[in-house]
Amino acid sequence: MNKITKALFLSLSAIIIAAFFAFLVDDEAHMKSSPSIKGLCWVAGDSIATHNIDQITDIGTNWISQTPFGWMSGHDSPEVVLSNDRAWWGETDRGIAHTAELAKVSNVKTMLKPHIWLRRSNDKWRSDIEMKNDAEWSKWFESYRSWIIHYAILAEENGIEALCIGTELYQTTKQHPDEWRAIISDIRKVYSGQLTYAANWYKEYEDIAFWDDLDYIGIQAYFPLSKNENPSKSELIKSWKKHKKGLEKISKKFNKKIVFTEIGYKNTIDAAKEPWTWPQDMDHNIIVSEETQTNCYSALFESFWREDWFDGLFIWKWFHTTHQHKDFDSYFEARFERRKARAKKRNRELGPQVYFTPQRTKAIDLICDWYFLD
Numbered sequence: 001m002n003k004i005t006k007a008l009f010l011s012l013s014a015i016i017i018a019a020f021f022a023f024l025v026d027d028e029a030h031m032k033s034s035p036s037i038k039g040l041c042w043v044a045g046d047s048i049a050t051h052n053i054d055q056i057t058d059i060g061t062n063w064i065s066q067t068p069f070g071w072m073s074g075h076d077s078p079e080v081v082l083s084n085d086r087a088w089w090g091e092t093d094r095g096i097a098h099t100a101e102l103a104k105v106s107n108v109k110t111m112l113k114p115h116i117w118l119r120r121s122n123d124k125w126r127s128d129i130e131m132k133n134d135a136e137w138s139k140w141f142e143s144y145r146s147w148i149i150h151y152a153i154l155a156e157e158n159g160i161e162a163l164c165i166g167t168e169l170y171q172t173t174k175q176h177p178d179e180w181r182a183i184i185s186d187i188r189k190v191y192s193g194q195l196t197y198a199a200n201w202y203k204e205y206e207d208i209a210f211w212d213d214l215d216y217i218g219i220q221a222y223f224p225l226s227k228n229e230n231p232s233k234s235e236l237i238k239s240w241k242k243h244k245k246g247l248e249k250i251s252k253k254f255n256k257k258i259v260f261t262e263i264g265y266k267n268t269i270d271a272a273k274e275p276w277t278w279p280q281d282m283d284h285n286i287i288v289s290e291e292t293q294t295n296c297y298s299a300l301f302e303s304f305w306r307e308d309w310f311d312g313l314f315i316w317k318w319f320h321t322t323h324q325h326k327d328f329d330s331y332f333e334a335r336f337e338r339r340k341a342r343a344k345k346r347n348r349e350l351g352p353q354v355y356f357t358p359q360r361t362k363a364i365d366l367i368c369d370w371y372f373l374d
Helices: 003-032 050-057 093-105 134-157 170-175 177-190 233-254 290-304 328-345 363-371
Strands: 037-042 063-066 069-072 109-112 115-118 162-167 194-200 217-220 258-263 310-318
Touching: 050 093, 063 093, 063 310, 093 109, 093 134, 109 134, 134 162, 134 170, 134 177, 162 177, 170 177, 170 194, 177 194, 194 258, 217 233, 233 258, 233 290, 290 310, 290 363
Parallel strands: 037 063, 037 310, 063 109, 069 115, 109 162, 162 194, 194 217, 217 258, 258 310
Antiparallel strands: none
């Protein structure tokens, strides 16, 4: 090797080595970033005090979502009813404001996330809301606008940092995107915080046309991850890769970060099959498994926590202690006793204690580790 060739070789080697270390530095910087929202879906109760907020900051939480309800008599009723007098204290305007105030003192931010509840479901749910004709659609949107503006004003008056303008209202968003754009515009006139919409994982989030009018893309992320019982973490991570492609595509299309407005797993062996299924709707012979629940959460965090297009999540759900039950053991035991009484009254078999929450399970320690990770 002559001197010129050797010099060129050394220069090229230096460039390659420098590029390699630059890649490592960039990759390390990327690995150190974490989402801004480390949230919990807050369950409203009959009271709240500072120690209830301490219970969530102790595990690294910096956001909560609060959920008041609007009522419809059925999926095709054109009226959304605001009802503060029949709600839990924590779902009333007064309770929401007080909870947000206490949270703010502890540097915990709030997303107000109103939901629609159908009084008579008839095997329908809010994604099936659909009016019979154009006149009833106009009436529904007028009623919905009045209802959500009430909460936008409440959020503005109380310095609530984010507002979710709707949750899983698939037929309304699919058929009437312009009406939703008009609602967003009206909300912006009275509310200065961040806005999102909570789209269902199934079909809806890809079909939303108005993501560009919002601050970030919200998804109710109950994606099915496995048909198997007791799936391994590696299997779940592999399954998430398929869903991530569509999520990243939507994020890049609208240049908006994604937030999982709800996600959670039960402590059962089939937690990854249909994560959206409520415990009371499950087979009484279901087998409890904290290992599966923990694998689900572990796969979730490992799959998303370092993605630059992902900005966090709200875990379903968090129960807080009350003045009657000042520790979690007594609180959950009281819930179990009420459940037993209901089962006896209805002459139903009582199944195992299944939690749609990481509380009182091993998953809470894993979540804590990730929430405290910088």
